[in-house]
Structure formats: structure tokens, C-alpha cells
Amino acid sequence: MAIRIKDIAKLAGVSPATVSLALNESELVNEETRKRILAIAHEHGYIPNTYARRLALRRSGMLGLVVPDIENVYYAMLVRMINNYAQIAGYGLSILISDNSRELEEKIVTELISSRVEGVICAPVNIPGISGEIFSRLIDAGIPTVCATTRFEYTSFIPSVMCGLREGMYEIANYVFQRGCKRPVYISGPSGVYTLDIRLAGFLDAAREMGLCESSIEVIELPEVTYSAACDAAEKIAVANEKVDAVICVNDMMALGVVNTFNRRGIAIPQDIVVTGFDDVIFAEASPVPLTTVRQDIESIARESIELLIKLIGGQKPGEAGDIVLPTQLVIRCSA
Amino acid sequence: MAIRIKDIAKLAGVSPATVSLALNESELVNEETRKRILAIAHEHGYIPNTYARRLALRRSGMLGLVVPDIENVYYAMLVRMINNYAQIAGYGLSILISDNSRELEEKIVTELISSRVEGVICAPVNIPGISGEIFSRLIDAGIPTVCATTRFEYTSFIPSVMCGLREGMYEIANYVFQRGCKRPVYISGPSGVYTLDIRLAGFLDAAREMGLCESSIEVIELPEVTYSAACDAAEKIAVANEKVDAVICVNDMMALGVVNTFNRRGIAIPQDIVVTGFDDVIFAEASPVPLTTVRQDIESIARESIELLIKLIGGQKPGEAGDIVLPTQLVIRCSA
DNA sequence: AGGAATAGTCTAAATGTTTATATAACGACT
DNA sequence: AGTCGTTATATAAACATTTAGACTATTCCT
Numbered sequence: 001m002a003i004r005i006k007d008i009a010k011l012a013g014v015s016p017a018t019v020s021l022a023l024n025e026s027e028l029v030n031e032e033t034r035k036r037i038l039a040i041a042h043e044h045g046y047i048p049n050t051y052a053r054r055l056a057l058r059r060s061g062m063l064g065l066v067v068p069d070i071e072n073v074y075y076a077m078l079v080r081m082i083n084n085y086a087q088i089a090g091y092g093l094s095i096l097i098s099d100n101s102r103e104l105e106e107k108i109v110t111e112l113i114s115s116r117v118e119g120v121i122c123a124p125v126n127i128p129g130i131s132g133e134i135f136s137r138l139i140d141a142g143i144p145t146v147c148a149t150t151r152f153e154y155t156s157f158i159p160s161v162m163c164g165l166r167e168g169m170y171e172i173a174n175y176v177f178q179r180g181c182k183r184p185v186y187i188s189g190p191s192g193v194y195t196l197d198i199r200l201a202g203f204l205d206a207a208r209e210m211g212l213c214e215s216s217i218e219v220i221e222l223p224e225v226t227y228s229a230a231c232d233a234a235e236k237i238a239v240a241n242e243k244v245d246a247v248i249c250v251n252d253m254m255a256l257g258v259v260n261t262f263n264r265r266g267i268a269i270p271q272d273i274v275v276t277g278f279d280d281v282i283f284a285e286a287s288p289v290p291l292t293t294v295r296q297d298i299e300s301i302a303r304e305s306i307e308l309l310i311k312l313i314g315g316q317k318p319g320e321a322g323d324i325v326l327p328t329q330l331v332i333r334c335s336a
Numbered sequence: 337m338a339i340r341i342k343d344i345a346k347l348a349g350v351s352p353a354t355v356s357l358a359l360n361e362s363e364l365v366n367e368e369t370r371k372r373i374l375a376i377a378h379e380h381g382y383i384p385n386t387y388a389r390r391l392a393l394r395r396s397g398m399l400g401l402v403v404p405d406i407e408n409v410y411y412a413m414l415v416r417m418i419n420n421y422a423q424i425a426g427y428g429l430s431i432l433i434s435d436n437s438r439e440l441e442e443k444i445v446t447e448l449i450s451s452r453v454e455g456v457i458c459a460p461v462n463i464p465g466i467s468g469e470i471f472s473r474l475i476d477a478g479i480p481t482v483c484a485t486t487r488f489e490y491t492s493f494i495p496s497v498m499c500g501l502r503e504g505m506y507e508i509a510n511y512v513f514q515r516g517c518k519r520p521v522y523i524s525g526p527s528g529v530y531t532l533d534i535r536l537a538g539f540l541d542a543a544r545e546m547g548l549c550e551s552s553i554e555v556i557e558l559p560e561v562t563y564s565a566a567c568d569a570a571e572k573i574a575v576a577n578e579k580v581d582a583v584i585c586v587n588d589m590m591a592l593g594v595v596n597t598f599n600r601r602g603i604a605i606p607q608d609i610v611v612t613g614f615d616d617v618i619f620a621e622a623s624p625v626p627l628t629t630v631r632q633d634i635e636s637i638a639r640e641s642i643e644l645l646i647k648l649i650g651g652q653k654p655g656e657a658g659d660i661v662l663p664t665q666l667v668i669r670c671s672a
Numbered sequence: 673a674g675g676a677a678t679a680g681t682c683t684a685a686a687t688g689t690t691t692a693t694a695t696a697a698c699g700a701c702t
Numbered sequence: 703a704g705t706c707g708t709t710a711t712a713t714a715a716a717c718a719t720t721t722a723g724a725c726t727a728t729t730c731c732t
Contacts, residue, residue: 002477002478005718005720006719014681015682017681017682018681021681021720028680028681030680033681045473047449047450048450048719049391049452050387050452051390052391052719054687055686055717056686056718056719057687057719070412070416071409071412073407073412076407076412077407079406080406080407094430095431097416099420113383114384114386115387116386116387141381141383260622283563283592283619286596288596288599341689351711352688352712353713354711356690357690357691360690364709364710366711384689385688387687388689388717390717391687391690391716392689393690393717394690394716675730676731677729677730678728681724681727684721685721685722686720686721686722687720689716690715690716691714691715692714693715694711694712694713694714695712696710696712697710698707699707700707701704701707702704
């Protein structure tokens with residue numbers, strides 16, 4: 001069906017080798033022949049067969065990117081940017097979605113090895129106890145891999161690029177405490193998720209430093225880090241009304257739930273209660289009370305990830321690189 | 337580096353053909369030999385080379401999906417669902433992002449042909465005057481293609497699956513008018529974008545039917561369909577204050593901008609002015625005044641697209657299928 | 673004129689699979 | 703003993719490229 005090099009060769013009255021060389025702009029082939037061949041190729045809409053090409057070349061020119069959830073704007077941003085950077089670096093990008101499932105992650109890793117990608121950036125699923133065995137198969141297969149937006153606790157072979165979440169949460173909690181809040185509620189998701197655990201650690205760092213006693217702080221661990229879960233929690237806080245003066249949320253979506261719930265109940269933010277988010281997603285600013293939050297600079301994560309990956313592809317040992325921790329940025333708006 | 341069929345053959349003392357057959361669970365090969373071969377393959381972590389495989393098979397088992405903007409939750413949903421359905425149908429999915437650029441779209445189409453995908457679902461870039469020439473190259477290359485979420489005006493060869501946007505906008509505008517509104521402002525983006533043009537047509541249908549005169553309705557065409565553009569427009573409406581009683585927005589993001597701006601200025605929604613959105617994105621419900629809006633059922637778009645695509649792959653002619661128009665759903669909340 | 677260098681093209685092997693066809697071994701049947 | 707089937711395996715070609723090395727013709731030098 002589709003036209004092949006062999007066909008063009010026949011049409012041009014030369015050998016397939018010459019056609020291949022001509023198409024690849026080799027110096028070896030005569031200017032005139034080249035033009036003739038290119039003309040024929042163009043006329044017939046020749047497009048090379050990727051599979052034959054990559055097989056012969058013994059390289060794919062592809063990188064892989066694995067994300068757990070494409071509907072999360074945070075990962076969507078990551079995808080867009082890595083897509084960009086990969087392009088600039090001259091690689092194709094294979095985007096794979098694990099849909100927060102370990103089994104799919106397994107399959108994806110096999111797929112990546114099978115398609116001989118030259119490097120992988122992975123954001124592993126966000127469930128308690130990630131350990132990196134799945135992705136370490138990539139390393140075993142000799143494929144340079146970097147972990148982005150989080151980190152494998154037990155696998156030192158896979159370097160990571162992420163923001164200093166602990167420091168970021170410390171900073172915003174500290175800011176809230178400096179404002180005079182003494183009875184904070186911290187709203188988080190399930191424990192055991194690395195990126196949530198270290199945020200909590202940052203909060204506790206700040207609380208400890210302020211000398212807040214155990215009884216004056218409350219940590220709520222919800223099963224999900226969603227808007228509606230946060231609404232329910234906020235409802236309870238509003239009802240109990242134990243002089244809580246700050247609600248520190250583990251992400252913006254939850255903060256938004258808290259803000260809307262309090263709003264509806266006539267609780268003034270930040271006058272009555274201070275509320276903070278985390279991530280600085282697009283509608284943090286579009287919230288009825290614009291959110292004070294912590295920005296994770298995803299562009300930097302994307303850039304540094306690709307940069308590190310390319311170094312690894314270039315032969316640098318993972319050990320030499322080490323993990324990269326990027327700064328977060330406190331964004332002060334109105335909610336605190 | 338990686339182990340090949342040939343290597344396994346040598347280790348097992350059989351021919352490569354036998355190994356291939358064994359790995360593909362063929363009945364031809366002796367049970368015992370098969371087990372021995374599989375054991376060796378497993379032991380050495382054999383993973384077939386995709387490129388060699390696809391080259392020999394003369395089929396890729398892949399579908400392509402092209403979206404203009406992955407950060408748009410609307411497309412993100414589409415991606416997730418089509419990814420799901422493709423998997424169920426036994427295909428791999430190549431996700432490509434055109435980043436709203438025609439040039440990239442060109443490149444992507446070449447890539448798709450080059451990698452011999454068996455079918456494509458495309459959501460073309462959202463700029464004035466899309467005409468489908470770029471994607472019609474897929475048809476020329478014999479690759480079944482369907483257009484999702486919008487439609488090519490001039491290319492009847494590419495069937496489309498989308499919601500009835502005109503009817504949807506008609507319905508919500510009509511609802512607003514039935515409520516008694518007589519001086520609506522319609523906020524849209526640049527004209528020439530098909531999916532915006534037909535929404536406007538739906539609005540005008542409703543206005544005409546209500547007998548609203550030209551002078552009592554205002555149509556604002558902003559350069560961008562963004563939150564901040566809508567905030568500015570809302571600001572002007574608030575200042576002018578010409579008894580406008582409804583603001584009908586072309587999407588939720590803009591409606592949210594209008595709601596927040598009015599909120600800040602003390603204009604009560606829906607008492608003073610009614611506001612509506614379109615799309616029913618996740619935070620339509622999380623808006624300070626939950627948005628009355630129109631839901632596009634992306635799950636259906638995804639399902640119908642894949643279903644149609646698979647029919648086309650199965651040999652159905654595009655002409656026989658025709659475009660698929662799915663119903664929208666009016667979601668009544670508080671803002672109208 | 674003869675040899676070397678150069679330019680342009682071709683031959684053939686290689687990439688790692690799949691698969692149609694051939695072959696071999698074995699038993700069963702006449 | 704020869705024929706036929708069956709079963710299990712091997713051979714070899716095919717898929718569409720790339721590329722090292724061979725070959726030929728031309729030009730340049732002495």
C-alpha cells in the first residue's frame with residue numbers, strides 16, 4: 001500500500017541504498033540524483049516506516065513519560081512541559097498514563113522496555129508505600145530513569161527531581177503562626193503517601209518551633225484529597241467551633257472546599273479563620289477569597305528532569321547526580 | 337545488550353522459529369519445549385523488540401490521539417477515557433499534543449503515518465478557520481480517522497463525534513429568558529472558531545424566538561476565552577450598568593471570572609444578574625455561586641469516537657457513518 | 673601512460689521478529 | 703516394507719530500513 005524506498009529506487013532507476021542516502025541528506029550522493037529522488041519521494045508522499053528505521057538504527061529516539069493521572073492539572077502541566085523540552089532536545093515522547101494503578105504501571109514499564117525508549121521520566125502512583133521496584137526494572141534494562149514530583153524512598157538508583165515540600169509547608173505554616181494563629185487544623189490525605197507525609201512533617205516542624213502544644217493542633221487525615229472531602233471536613237470544623245483560627249490544607253482543591261463551605265456559613269476569611277492551600281493551581285487565584293498558597297514550580301521540575309535525564313543518557317552515573325530539590329514559593333493572597 | 341530470540345534459541349538448543357512460536361503460545365510446539373523456552377525467556381527477562389515485531393507483523397496495534405491542549409481539563413478527560421477504551425479494545429494509544437499549533441499538527445500527522453497507526457482520533461486546534469486539510473492526509477494514507485469534540489467544516493471525509501453545542505446553548509439561553517431576563521450580554525471568544533460560532537448561533541436562535549430586539553442584546557467577542565479576560569469584561573459591564581440582567585458565557589472558566597468579579601463588587605447572583613457557564617467543569621460546582629451550566633458528556637464522546645473508529649477500521653465507509661451529535665445536559669444550580 | 677585519489681553508486685549484510693514451507697522422526701496401518 | 707499421518711522442529715524468506723565496504727568511472731598528478 002504505502003510506497004517504500006525500494007519502489008522509489010525502481011522509479012528513479014537507482015539502488016535502495018542510494019535512495020536511503022539521498023533521503024538522509026548524505027553528502028555521498030550526487031546533487032542531481034538527490035533532487036530527482038527527493039522529487040519522486042515527495043510526489044508519491046513517501047513517509048518512512050518508523051519501525052524499519054528504528055530497527056535498523058538500533059535506536060528509537062524516544063523518551064517515555066509516565067504519569068498517574070492526566071486530569072490532575074498538576075500532571076497535565078508536567079506533561080505539556082516535558083513534551084516541549086523533549087521536542088527541543090530532539091526526542092519523541094511516549095506519554096503513558098498509569099491511572100493510579102500499579103498493574104498498569106507494570107504493563108507500562110514493559111511497554112517502555114519493549115519499545116526501547118532511551119530514557120524515562122516517571123511520576124509514580126500516589127498511593128501509600130510506593131517503593132520503586134516496578135520502575136527499577138527500567139534501570140535493570142539499562143534505561144536511564146528519573147523520578148519527577150516525588151521520590152522513591154527505598155530505591156537510590158533512581159534520582160529524583162521535586163520541590164522541597166517539607167520546607168514549603170514549613171514556610172506557609174510559619175507564616176500563619178507569625179500572623180498570630182494558635183489553634184490550627186491541618187487537613188491532609190491518607191498517611192503513607194510520601195508527598196503528603198513530608199508536607200505534614202513540615203507543618204509539625206513549624207508547630208514545634210512555635211512551641212504549640214499537642215492539644216492545640218489537630219491533624220485530620222481524610223481518605224481522599226478532594227474538594228468534596230474537604231467540604232465535609234470544613235462543615236465539621238464549623239459546627240464544632242472550638243476556636244480554630246487556621247485551616248492549613250495539603251492542596252488547593254481542598255482549600256477551595258474549605259473556603260466555599262465557610263463562605264456559605266458566613267465565616268469570614270481571613271478575619272475569623274485563616275485558610276491556606278498548596279500547589280497554586282490556576283483557580284487558586286480565581287477562588288472567591290484568593291488563596292494564600294505555596295507554588296510548586298512545575299516548569300523547573302520539567303526542565304531539571306529532562307536535563308538530568310539527558311545527562312544520564314550521556315553516561316553520567318545516577319550516583320553522581322543525586323536528588324534535586326527545588327525551592328517552592330510562598331504566594332500570599334487574601335485567605336491568610 | 338538486551339537478550340533476543342536468537343539468544344534464547346541457542347540457550348534452549350532450538351531454532352529461533354520454535355522460540356517465537358513458543359512465546360506466542362502456539363499449539364504447534366511441544367508442551368515440554370515450550371515450558372523450557374518460557375523458563376529461559378523469563379529467567380533472562382526477555383522482552384520482545386516492538387519494532388522488529390511490528391515490522392514483521394505489518395501492523396502496529398496502535399491508535400493515535402491528537403489533542404490541542406492537555407492542560408484543558410476537557411481534553412484531559414478525553415485523553416483519559418480514550419486511553420481507557422483503546423486499552424479495552426486491545427490497542428495501544430499514542431497521545432500527541434499539538435499545543436494549539438498548526439505546524440506541530442503537521443508534524444504529528446507525519447509521525448502518525450510514519451508509525452503506521454491503525455486509526456486516529458483527532459481534536460484539531462481551536463483557531464479560526466480550521467479546514468481539515470492537515471488531517472485529511474491521514475485519509476489519503478488510508479488511515480481511518482475521526483474528529484472528536486468539533487467538526488471539520490469543509491471535509492466530509494472525516495466523520496465527527498461531538499455534542500450538540502448549538503442546541504445546548506439554545507437550551508440554557510432559553511431557560512434564562514423563561515426566567516424573565518430581557519437584556520442579556522453574551523460573552524464569547526474570537527469568531528471563526530467553529531465550536532464558538534455554533535454556540536453563538538444557539539444563543540441567537542433563542543433570542544430570536546423570544547422576540548428580543550437587536551438593541552437589547554449585546555455580544556462581546558474577546559480575544560481569549562480565559563478567566564482574566566472574562567473578569568475584565570465583567571468589570572466593564574458592572575461599571576456601565578445598563579440594566580443588564582443576564583451574562584451568558586461561552587464556557588465555565590469565563591463564567592467563574594464574571595461571578596467572582598460581580599461578587600467582589602457586591603452584585604448579587606442571581607438576584608441582580610443571572611450568570612451561566614458552559615461545559616460543567618469540575619469547579620463549576622465549586623464556584624462561590626455554583627454555576628448553572630451545560631454539561632458536555634465527554635465520556636460519551638470518547639466512547640462513541642472509539643466505537644466509530646473501530647467500525648471504520650473494520651471496513652465501514654466514512655460516508656455510511658455520518659457525523660454523530662450527542663445531547664448536552666442542562667445543569668441547573670444557583671447562578672441562574 | 674600509469675597510478676592514485678575522488679566521486680558516485682551498488683551489493684550485501686544487518687537489525688529482531690514472524691511464518692510459510694520443508695524436513696525429520698515416529699507410529700500405525702496395509 | 704512401504705505408505706500415510708501426525709507431531710515437532712528447522713530452514714529460509716520476508717518485513718523496510720541503514721550502512722560498511724566493494725566497485726566503477728572519472729579526474730588529477732607525475
